[in-house]
Amino acid sequence: MKEDENTMLNVGVIGYGYWGPNLVRNFHENGLSRVLAVCDINKDRLNKAAQRYPSIRFATDYHELLRNSSIDAVLISTPVSTHFPIAMEALKAGKHVWIEKPITASSDEALRLIEEAERYKRVLMVDHTFVYTGAVRKIRELVASGELGDLFYYDSVRVNLGLFQHDVNVVWDLAVHDLSILAHLYDATPVAVSATGMCHVPGEAENIAYLTLFFNSTMIAHIHVNWLAPAKIRQTLIGGSRKMIVYNDLEPSEKIKVYDKGITATDSPENVYQILISYRTGDMYIPKLDGTEALKVGASHFIHCIESGEKPLTDGRAGLEVVRVLEAAMLSMSKRGEAVEL
Amino acid sequence: MKEDENTMLNVGVIGYGYWGPNLVRNFHENGLSRVLAVCDINKDRLNKAAQRYPSIRFATDYHELLRNSSIDAVLISTPVSTHFPIAMEALKAGKHVWIEKPITASSDEALRLIEEAERYKRVLMVDHTFVYTGAVRKIRELVASGELGDLFYYDSVRVNLGLFQHDVNVVWDLAVHDLSILAHLYDATPVAVSATGMCHVPGEAENIAYLTLFFNSTMIAHIHVNWLAPAKIRQTLIGGSRKMIVYNDLEPSEKIKVYDKGITATDSPENVYQILISYRTGDMYIPKLDGTEALKVGASHFIHCIESGEKPLTDGRAGLEVVRVLEAAMLSMSKRGEAVEL
Amino acid sequence: MKEDENTMLNVGVIGYGYWGPNLVRNFHENGLSRVLAVCDINKDRLNKAAQRYPSIRFATDYHELLRNSSIDAVLISTPVSTHFPIAMEALKAGKHVWIEKPITASSDEALRLIEEAERYKRVLMVDHTFVYTGAVRKIRELVASGELGDLFYYDSVRVNLGLFQHDVNVVWDLAVHDLSILAHLYDATPVAVSATGMCHVPGEAENIAYLTLFFNSTMIAHIHVNWLAPAKIRQTLIGGSRKMIVYNDLEPSEKIKVYDKGITATDSPENVYQILISYRTGDMYIPKLDGTEALKVGASHFIHCIESGEKPLTDGRAGLEVVRVLEAAMLSMSKRGEAVEL
């Protein structure tokens, strides 16, 4: 912990809605950075925050933050449609940029941000939070070590009775989590997407959707999102040729179960029309996970990348990849599932 | 219970593999029918059965059953590809016919059986077992009474580490259950299907698949099947405009949870870019279900239809509808999700 | 909400360890009261709190709070052994007093506080938090309305791998919750206690204990506490002659299940040596609970009692009753379960 305030990173936070308070808390209390200013268009919200953080400046115009030369980095937590213009201005103003997921509303915008960040040698990081959770980091470790064998599928159900949003549909809101997790776990990129969905609130975007991702292998990914479900479910099955994982993010501590299961296909001696899958079943175990708040891990990583010049795990390109799949999914959904090449 | 043996229905069972023993037990011990003969090509299996049921005749050639004029009805529990020829012969021999799901390997075959049954005025029933469970009957009741409101979606996950089969893929094995449940719950028929899937055992059929069904409304159905999952899951979400159901078939007694939840879309006063779904949440309840074995209910229904001339709930047409969707799903799967009209 | 600061209740908080921060947050941000000063012997802790609450005074000597005539009430959240002397001084100084559970280390002490509070006409309230949860309030409602019928038993398992404490054993730490819930739910007071327990850390107090409470009826209560359990369990069964409840406090939303179950004892016609309990089983339901933080409800209640002169639900006598049972349990435990009369 750097206790010397002079070496701390100074950040500004733009957008103090649902997620902004978490950003302020994490970047203000980690000992590595401090929040100099927070901006939001809603004054009531700012007043409430001012009571909580008397040392922070509050503003309703984000340009004030961009003009503040003491601010090294800005964290953008505004509606998706505003990510691009704000981030662009911030990069031009010489700030490092952290953006909430999804990085932008289009892949063109993402691409332009990436170029701008490279030109100005600024760090551009997208807050794919799940990548920094103990659970996903552990799964990544299990995949990378070969313990799972070849990946066969990634199959996620992410549903709840959730906040419908105006400017994006359920895919942009929820599937983005799985796409970022998947990109982190599996090195190959998808080659095509088939998506279906439906809207049940007249005039609004899709509130239920299903995505299938194809790869240049027998790997298949499926993502299942729903804002209108009676219960909250966060369950992902990850199948490998050697072991398989059930990842239930709602379990307080036993989030990941690693099953020592696999199959060997043999013909049934007694039943010519049935193949017998003699499956190995060994012990199952539940690895202990690092319980550090994901946002804290992500914040440290962002600060580290700014200081070291390293590329963030979830940099602009990671953000772009996710947006490309989202765009393809939108197109496929409009064609009732016809696969769209990536 | 008819204790007079003379008025009992006499049945013959063709196929004594995985499901056959259940058929024999249910049709032999219900007091309404008795099993006169059982046929299977596997002699070991027959010998085992003979010890258990000394009063039943056993044969390796099903024609023996068809020639037996004391037999009123045959129950066909053989591989799918053989359903059609055996059923056809049975109908021609004047027998009532019960067939395991799916009814046939093609819609053409199903259509021909339906016509044949009509011509000979025989009962043709397909064993869509789930339709006869206490759980599905209760859900049907809740849908029919309007308690759920308009149906928004039917969303099922049916996965396990299961018996891979030679002659059919996972869709024909598992999705058929959901298709038959859905047809029973929802009166409209689907207009198109989009399906994706993958095979992970070289040379075998798809072991993982995802189906989306479209209707002439905002209703959407999704079916998620997998033979290679680390854990067994049988979970269906059914969303209506008034209430929603979580149906977990693995729960020993609390299979159905009825949530008094619904949404009303309103604009958020404090956040112009977010619509607020003010959702009603009331009590949740778990209805008591009739615990009678589904096969027993189905068997009684079959016998009743033979005696009364009524049409079975799961008659040949119900079987045909399911097979049509299966065929469309196969075609869509071969085109990576492109919707196929029904 | 009183926005006029002049009518707000001014409170001081003594003890800023595990629970103190929750007291400060709730009494400072509810709009009905504000925290003027906080006292703790640990300076580091105070410095941290000072950053969070710049408007609050911090002190290491609680006498400073007692001398402050602007402070109307003090909240005592210190080790149990210090509850009595601090509360006594506070009452004498004319303060209303809120004390963490258990109210005191002995029933004598509790009795003296009650008398002192009555003499000075001050409110004395013990923080039996669970009484103010939505779950317990709902159960109280179900008991009071007669929906459960006559109470047969209250049976609680409250175990985890927990913070061992120096000055009290597991009974004083955990069983106190159940005793306060029970006193709130059931109007009769217990007549005797049998308790057993064991200590597994040399030199420390009991870390596992079992209490049985007897009443002047067939009601029986059992409390099962353990600081050394592999998993956290908070499960209470409440049996009535008409209905029964399973209360699982760890469920995020479905904490209470109300079973429409009951028994009728009849002789078995077919088995002379077995009585048949023909039990009614109807639907089960899960009532929606008020999700307000219990401490917020308790704080409002405390403030309301100070203003109105009403007696708190969990007043000194409620605290005394619990301590009497705790003392009897200690004595019984030392005699390996011999019942101790109350």
Added chain:
Amino acid sequence: MKEDENTMLNVGVIGYGYWGPNLVRNFHENGLSRVLAVCDINKDRLNKAAQRYPSIRFATDYHELLRNSSIDAVLISTPVSTHFPIAMEALKAGKHVWIEKPITASSDEALRLIEEAERYKRVLMVDHTFVYTGAVRKIRELVASGELGDLFYYDSVRVNLGLFQHDVNVVWDLAVHDLSILAHLYDATPVAVSATGMCHVPGEAENIAYLTLFFNSTMIAHIHVNWLAPAKIRQTLIGGSRKMIVYNDLEPSEKIKVYDKGITATDSPENVYQILISYRTGDMYIPKLDGTEALKVGASHFIHCIESGEKPLTDGRAGLEVVRVLEAAMLSMSKRGEAVEL
């Protein structure tokens, strides 16, 4: 498997109520023994069984079985009060004896059976079924190997809405399971018992009870049984100095969870009144269990002991030990928890 019928053990089954059919099925179909005769006083029941097993003789007087010199062993599955006289006659008639749990209605009776069996050199085995389950055998293995460290406690909750019985209370019906498991897992015998309980059906025996067992160590056992619970629970916590187990017998496959948890007591540097338990928490694992039906394992063991002359794991002495604790518990319960020495 002995296919030669001449070397098979011939058994007779006395009592064909709740458990008898399981005995017949297991001893008739295991290839090592066959059931020659079954006796019950209820003719309807026998008729039903006769249909199922045409090769078995049925009788209403058990003396018929005792006189049958072809019968080597009898399995007694009658009400507890009749165990002793029937078993005594059977031993005198030279039969090996298998008795359902609990072995007898008193320790005197058990002692006399043990002596008689020794005199006639017959095998006397009590059907403590749980000892033969894959779960308990695995736990025994974990205890014996030292993986759990020293045992701290055995803590079981075994409740349901169950068959009230005329001739025994809930302790004799349900606690007997835990007592037999405990005796198998832990080598020391208890030195005292404290028990409490209550009866809620006028004129019947206790339907709810709690037992604490003391040992000559810090080991403590607690057993919690209830016939009048809203839900079925079969959960046992087993705490050791190195690892701890949660054993949930209702889980279909994940019955045993082994937690790598333990504590180290240290003084808290920042809080003089609180000891800090720095607890190690590692991975948790779920061992694969042998899924063989317990009764099948027990039957094989009985047959093996008869042939080899070995002493059964659950011999008369094991049965006696359990009955001694049951008797002490009854006495303690009548004294509201006063400990009774063993």
